[in-house]
Amino acid sequence: MSGPTDSGGAAPQRRTLWQAIVDDHGPGRLVLWIPLVFMVVFFLIPLALTLVWSVFERTMFWMEPGFTLAAYQDFFGSGRIDSFLGSVKSAAVTVGVAFVLGFPIAVFVRRSVPAHAQHQAVLLFILPFMISEVIRLFALRPVLGRNGIVNDLLMSIGVVDEPVSALLFTPTSVVIGEVLSFLPFMVFCGFLAMEAVPDYVFELCDDIGSGLAVTLRRVIIPLAAPGIVAAAIFIFVNSLGLFLVPDLLGGPGAANAGTLVVNAIAALDFPLAMAIAAIMVAMMVVLLLIGHWLFDLTKLLEPFR
Amino acid sequence: MKQMDFNRRLFLQGLAATAGGVAAAGIAPAKAAGPTIRLWSAPIMRPFPTWEPFEQQAGITIAWSPKSASADEALSKMMVGDGKKLYDAFTDNGGGMEDAMAENGVIAELDTSRMKNWGLLRDEVRDPNGAAAHSIRYNDKIFAVPYIANADSLAYNKTVLGQDYDSWAPLFDPEFKGKVAMQNDFGPTMTVTAIYLHESGQMNIKDRSNMTKDEVQGVAEYLIEKKKGGQFRTFWNGFQQGVDLLASGEVVMMSCWEPIQRVAAGKASQDIVYGTMKEGHQVWNNVVMLTKDAAKRGVDEAFYKLADTCLSPWYTTRQLSRFGFASLTTGMVDYLEAHPADFNVADLKATLKSKEQRYAVKGNAWQNVYPKELRAYQEWWSRVQAA
Numbered sequence: 001m002s003g004p005t006d007s008g009g010a011a012p013q014r015r016t017l018w019q020a021i022v023d024d025h026g027p028g029r030l031v032l033w034i035p036l037v038f039m040v041v042f043f044l045i046p047l048a049l050t051l052v053w054s055v056f057e058r059t060m061f062w063m064e065p066g067f068t069l070a071a072y073q074d075f076f077g078s079g080r081i082d083s084f085l086g087s088v089k090s091a092a093v094t095v096g097v098a099f100v101l102g103f104p105i106a107v108f109v110r111r112s113v114p115a116h117a118q119h120q121a122v123l124l125f126i127l128p129f130m131i132s133e134v135i136r137l138f139a140l141r142p143v144l145g146r147n148g149i150v151n152d153l154l155m156s157i158g159v160v161d162e163p164v165s166a167l168l169f170t171p172t173s174v175v176i177g178e179v180l181s182f183l184p185f186m187v188f189c190g191f192l193a194m195e196a197v198p199d200y201v202f203e204l205c206d207d208i209g210s211g212l213a214v215t216l217r218r219v220i221i222p223l224a225a226p227g228i229v230a231a232a233i234f235i236f237v238n239s240l241g242l243f244l245v246p247d248l249l250g251g252p253g254a255a256n257a258g259t260l261v262v263n264a265i266a267a268l269d270f271p272l273a274m275a276i277a278a279i280m281v282a283m284m285v286v287l288l289l290i291g292h293w294l295f296d297l298t299k300l301l302e303p304f305r
Numbered sequence: 306m307k308q309m310d311f312n313r314r315l316f317l318q319g320l321a322a323t324a325g326g327v328a329a330a331g332i333a334p335a336k337a338a339g340p341t342i343r344l345w346s347a348p349i350m351r352p353f354p355t356w357e358p359f360e361q362q363a364g365i366t367i368a369w370s371p372k373s374a375s376a377d378e379a380l381s382k383m384m385v386g387d388g389k390k391l392y393d394a395f396t397d398n399g400g401g402m403e404d405a406m407a408e409n410g411v412i413a414e415l416d417t418s419r420m421k422n423w424g425l426l427r428d429e430v431r432d433p434n435g436a437a438a439h440s441i442r443y444n445d446k447i448f449a450v451p452y453i454a455n456a457d458s459l460a461y462n463k464t465v466l467g468q469d470y471d472s473w474a475p476l477f478d479p480e481f482k483g484k485v486a487m488q489n490d491f492g493p494t495m496t497v498t499a500i501y502l503h504e505s506g507q508m509n510i511k512d513r514s515n516m517t518k519d520e521v522q523g524v525a526e527y528l529i530e531k532k533k534g535g536q537f538r539t540f541w542n543g544f545q546q547g548v549d550l551l552a553s554g555e556v557v558m559m560s561c562w563e564p565i566q567r568v569a570a571g572k573a574s575q576d577i578v579y580g581t582m583k584e585g586h587q588v589w590n591n592v593v594m595l596t597k598d599a600a601k602r603g604v605d606e607a608f609y610k611l612a613d614t615c616l617s618p619w620y621t622t623r624q625l626s627r628f629g630f631a632s633l634t635t636g637m638v639d640y641l642e643a644h645p646a647d648f649n650v651a652d653l654k655a656t657l658k659s660k661e662q663r664y665a666v667k668g669n670a671w672q673n674v675y676p677k678e679l680r681a682y683q684e685w686w687s688r689v690q691a692a
Contacts (some may be wrong), residue, residue, distance in 0.1 A: 007339045057375070062385060079684075081691075083687070147555070252539050253489060253690030263683075
């Protein structure tokens with residue numbers, strides 16, 4: 001009752017069927033095409049449509065085929081470009097802060113945490129992601145607000161006499177929100193890049209007595225550059241698009257590129273939404289090309305040689 | 306062997322119990338008798354924890370899908386998407402939305418004789434020449450039924466400020482710099498600013514609900530100047546954010562929806578008041594509409610029952626009690642007085658009275674979802690946001 005049943009000829013038959021499926025010429029080979037088809041249908045075609053629709057004529061509720069650069073004019077000729085450039089600035093600051101805070105963590109974990117515990121240590125940075133983005137950002141408001149925890153603390157230790165209002169609903173709070181959202185990516189990518197650096201490199205640096213600053217500047221950062229650049233681009237592009245941050249933490253009417261797209265859709269200006277999306281994609285492609293040209297991003301996935 | 310039998314028996318028992326449970330659950334909703342209507346509406350349409358009281362009152366069954374308050378959602382779903390097939394009735398802002406829907410053949414013209422409570426509607430909407438007549442009509446034909454309404458005003462924290470206000474002026478007064486907020490939406494915010502600027506004699510704006518390009522520019526430039534001077538703490542987005550701003554003391558006054566003021570006052574346990582502004586308010590209604598497809602399928606019977614219930618004092622008083630929303634109908638006071646056990650009558654009568662005061666202000670302007678110069682509104686709002 002408990003042993004395997006003697007299935008006679010059935011088993012070899014199944015194997016044959018399975019073999020037929022996975023055979024080089026069998027239908028199984030088509031499986032490899034699924035990701036490709038998926039990417040074409042759900043990524044490349046929509047991306048192409050974004051470009052096409054961005055030059056369509058806007059109608060009251062939708063759009064009709066045609067060619068006009070009106071949407072691009074709307075973007076560059078209104079307050080939108082200022083909001084966009086403002087969000088570029090705060091995204092750049094976010095990348096800088098994330099690097100200063102996140103990269104040392106990656107170096108520390110790689111150098112000072114025992115090898116068997118390194119991955120666990122890095123995994124700790126996933127924990128904040130278990131909480132929804134909205135809740136994480138919303139929870140910042142009672143912390144940073146006029147009557148918030150930070151102000152209470154500053155006032156009780158006598159650093160300030162009256163609450164600092166610059167902590168919330170300002171570009172500062174937008175950067176804080178963005179760093180909170182994206183810091184783990186700097187840690188992950190930095191760690192990934194550092195993992196490829198063998199221990200003897202650190203030992204060599206110690207042996208020749210190079211100080212921490214010199215080691216960091218001349219050895220560690222150059223070796224980890226592909227990881228840092230990949231994280232920087234990821235953080236930058238996502239900071240531009242994550243409209244929740246300016247929505248919840250920004251000043252009056254604060255907008256990033258994501259907000260601009262959402263607002264355009266809310267106003268049923270689909271060509272404008274598409275144009276802003278197209279500009280963002282173009283920006284990302286240019287950044288990736290520059291990053292790749294300077295630091296060869298494929299190195300990120302290669303073991304150290 | 307025995308153990309296996311036992312397991313199998315237990316398993317079958319469990320299966321039967323589960324099946325019974327499922328069947329019971331399946332039968333349960335059927336106790337609300339009557340035809341089913343697939344309703345796509347904002348959650349504020351339901352002043353109850355569930356739809357059951359409404360279903361029993363109306364004699365219909367409601368298959369409900371929640372809808373956001375943003376106008377673009379209805380337009381894209383109903384005109385571009387498959388909303389007409391998915392829903393029989395849906396809600397949105399009056400004063401523009403019903404025009405767009407009727408013009409594009411989404412919604413059906415209504416026969417008002419099929420709603421016995423239609424006569425309760427106030428003259429301003431029922432009369433074809435009333436101030437709000439346009440908010441339910443397209444080409445002079447009726448396409449929508451109003452279910453909630455209000456005149457939006459200024460909420461201020463009397464506990465902190467120690468006095469009452471009857472003007473929008475303090476919202477723009479440097480005395481309260483950095484301690485006030487407005488809504489992050491060009492419609493209400495620009496309309497309210499236009500009402501204030503016009504009535505205080507700082508600008509001459511012919512139609513505050515439908516401004517010309519130059520007027521839009523003037524209002525936006527005023528907001529930009531104020532924003533650059535640090536007047537606004539922030540612009541609020543959505544209900545919860547609004548409540549949070551007022552209740553936490555982050556702002557001391559704010560232009561907002563009445564439910565925000567009510568919830569914030571309760572949350573902060575402070576005297577946060579919804580004032581009457583002498584310059585005027587943006588007045589609006591939300592409407593429920595019947596899709597043409599549903600009318601053809603014969604769901605119109607259920608729709609009229611639903612709409613009629615929305616017009617009844619049974620519903621309007623419960624909306625008032627739960628969310629503080631007004632209705633464009635009469636008969637609420639009589640109903641409240643006849644049902645003292647169900648309501649805090651004195652409190653609700655006071656709320657109604659303050660609404661009447663707001664409605665009576667001459668400078669009020671009706672909400673207009675699609676002003677003629679919509680693009681100018683958008684362009685200039687983007688400049689306000691970027692300033």
